[in-house]
Amino acid sequence: MFGIHDLALFVVSGLLLNIMPGPDSLLIxxxxxxxxxxxxxxxxxxxxxxxxxxxxxxxxxxxxxLATSAAAFTVVKLAGAAYxxxxAVGMLLSKRGDGVEKPLTVTPLPLRRIYAQGILTNVLNPKVALFFLAFVPQxxxxxxxxxAAAFLILGAIFNINGMLWCHALALFTAQARARLKLNPAVTQWLNRATGGLFVWLGVKLALAKPH
Known part of the structure; x- marks a missing residue:
């Protein structure tokens, strides 16, 4: 249908690609x-x-x-790296909670702000755009x-599979946190370690080339 072939291979490949760690997984x-x-x-x-x-x-x-214009690619990648x-700076500067009554390491962010962070982290990464151009047409x-319809269908399948994985990752991480009962010092260290990884990812994105 719509000229789509090897759908099972596409689903399996998409799941494996979604599992690979990156800024999205780190944020979640x-x-x-x-x-x-x-x-x-x-x-x-x-x-x-x-x-x-x-x-x-x-x-x-x-x-x-983005694939054909070096200027457009550079603008998007620098915006993504800056974000x-x-x-990363916010995580590195995170402060410890006040104790047992407030186990969080940082002041809780509104869910809508976290949602916006997820959007921007993904949208401002030109490598994601180039990935879809290279992977889906196969x-x-x-x-x-x-x-175009075939592309949208395959993209929707990829995104649904990705969302299943991302929510499973969120649930697993939250359950691990509850079981380990991390104290504020440990969770503060986790934020700063993740912030350090985000610095590396930001620099890597800033130095990325279209090909």
């Missing part, structure tokens, strides 16, 4: 570990929204601009009459 785990599964779920939903933006953009051909570094026949 950090929010789940510090504020519980609802916060991790909000981050996951934001990431899913950002992925949907990339899918629609790629289906409409907008992401091709990831902004998140499962669409060259002579398919409705390539």
């Amino acid at each position: 785990m950090t929010r789940s570990a510090t504020q519980g599964w609802r916060a991790g779920s909000a981050a996951a939903l934001g990431i899913g929204t950002g992925t949907f933006v990339h899918i629609v953009a790629a289906a409409l051909g907008l992401s091709a601009i 990831i570094l902004y998140l 499962f669409i026949d060259a002579n398919a009459p409705h390539k």
